[in-house]
Amino acid sequence: MKKLLVGLTLLHAALATPALAKDYQIGAAFPLSGANAEYGQVFSSGVDLAIEHINADKKLSGKLSAIYEDSQALPAQGVIAANKLINVSKVPYILSAFTGVSKAMAPIGAKTKTVMVNGGGVGPDLAMLGEYFWNTIPLANFEVTAMVPYLVKEKGYKRIALIYVDDPLGQAVLKDLTKEVKAAGGDVVGSFSIPTTAQQFSGVAARVRDTKPDAVYIATYGNQQVQLVKQLRDNGVSQPLASYSAMSLPSILKLPEAKGLVYTSQQVTLNKDDPLTKRVEEDYKKKYGKEPNMYVLNYYNAVLTFAELAAALEKAGKPVTGENLLAQRKATKNFQFVGATVSFADDGTVKSPIQINEIVGDGTSKLIAAGK
Template identity: 30%
Template sequence: MVVFGRGARRLLATVACISAFALCGSALAQDAFRFGLAMPLTGSQALYGQDQVKAAEWAVAEINKAGGVNGKKLEMLVLDTQADPQLGIQMANRLVSVEKVPAFVTAWSAVVKAVAPVANDNKVVELSVGANSPDIAKLGDYVYTTFPLADIDIAAVAKYAAASMGKKKAAIVYINNETGIVAADVYKKVFTANGGQVVATETYDPKATDFTGPLLKVRAANPDIIHLQGLVSDTPQVIAQMRQLGLTQPISSYSAAFNPKLIEQLGAAAEGVIATSLAPGADDSDKVKAYVARWQKEVNREPNGLPYTQYLYDAPYMVAAIFKSLDDKKIPVNGESFRKEMLAIRSFDLPLTGKTALGEDHTVVKPVYLMEVKGGKWTRKAVVGE
């Protein structure tokens, strides 16, 4: 007969308890479909990350309120990346190895790139929702984006300027970083391909506080339209200086320029500025209107980066549709089956951003909404690629 000491009995009891909990946990997990959300909840990007997480949480709550996924609960595990690649890797590892989710959603280009090997090595789907680096299309079999990459809106605005606005000579002013350089190149190619000519390409340093030199060079080239590829922080100042130096041409930009504050900061100087939005606005969709109204009612303001929060709101709906399809077909849920089913469905009709079709190249093509400042407010000018 084996006699256990007091310490051994305690150990056995502990092991038994842990096993019981593990079994309970396993039983519980079968009643829910789980996925991960790794976003910046603290740090410099928290302002955006928190609003995006809130949007996703609202969506999960709505899905569960409407009966969940075939009667089972949709569970979203939220982890903080601080938009830091290193922390992102830790969080992805936790989601994959500890939480055993078949898919997770994340954003911020540096984080999306850093965690891609974790997703690929473990055969877990990484959905990039909000990051727009063109490299995201080439990160591996298990990395997909539901957010259009940088070249989509730049190409749309360049094509519209040349083909629809009839502009023949364009100047490009861009910030000297990866985003600016890539975008300037895309604009140049598309504008030229549509019969236009780029007469000046000028850049400025990310730390610059004065833009007179590059802008005077642009003025000397006398373009019909100027495309500005800057950051939220420098775009208003560059436009202000353009107008001060007598550059009265139409100015196009991208989603960074599309915010109400630009009009407040520039007043009449903002008139004629064209920006892009990658999601329909409140005037385009009743669902978006109700969503914005909910923010006003519950949070007393619009979300930071409204279009991004729309994509984050839609992400759980897409994940839920894949889980539902797997459940309908009685296919066991894991990363591989999740990816396979996602590609089998391929096209999703999502509440706030509309139809989303995953391309063979791991990207999505969405319509680009061109917005223009008219009479002191943003108005819709055109939709490209509808």
């Protein structure tokens, strides 16, 4: 009888004890080395700040952390990183970046029912990678569509030359820019592809000069874009330069040759009077000494999305798996991002107004056309 009473007491104590807090890990396949490592630093700063805030607010029952793997911005390395994060680290949610890398990783996510979220690549075909692949950044077709009327109609630059990297991003921009410039009444007078590893551009500059363009649109990224802008100017290409959101990196903003370059980005309203935006802006400035750019915000929002979905699953008593995260996202009408309330389209994209910025030359840029 005594043993029975002791057993019942222990059972009662076990039932009365709350479930142990569960810690969570998400993955990130970012370039941590190589020519595009600067992007990885920027992306991870947004991830790390979001995790700090989520843990401080106790949004989840346990602690959230991130496991980083080096994609080197290369598709093959991205596949290795994704397989390691899924098969070894067992994460249900992976952050990706770069169009070619994301396209290589996406089939793995679809096969294993692992959510993958891109906040940096902008190739339009990233909207067609299946229901387990999401984007927190507007894709390049929206950026090109916003830039072309500004160049052709507002500024009167009818003759546009294009320099594009020979990968899925560059090929998508070639297609969209050619179509949009023609529709606006202009002409793409020359389109010049460059290999992803190229660093010498004097020959390209000479060919661009021969087309006598009114403006030059650049579609590349990382250290390559730094060298390209510098060498275009050094080799006598004096026409206005235009590009997309990749030009917001610190290395470009502080480059003297980039002064006056205009680029598109999603609209960022950091002065919006809401607690989330204010907190992110103030804490990022305190930690890094500068304002967060849209890449920082994209990955902050991607991590915040995981936390909101995981918290809802915890509340419902469901495990945080890729399959359940997808179902919960579909069941959630709106998400509070930094500076905006958004919803995901069926193809996993979020749409945002696009603004046009001009590089000032002192490490910053200024808004010259508000988003629509």
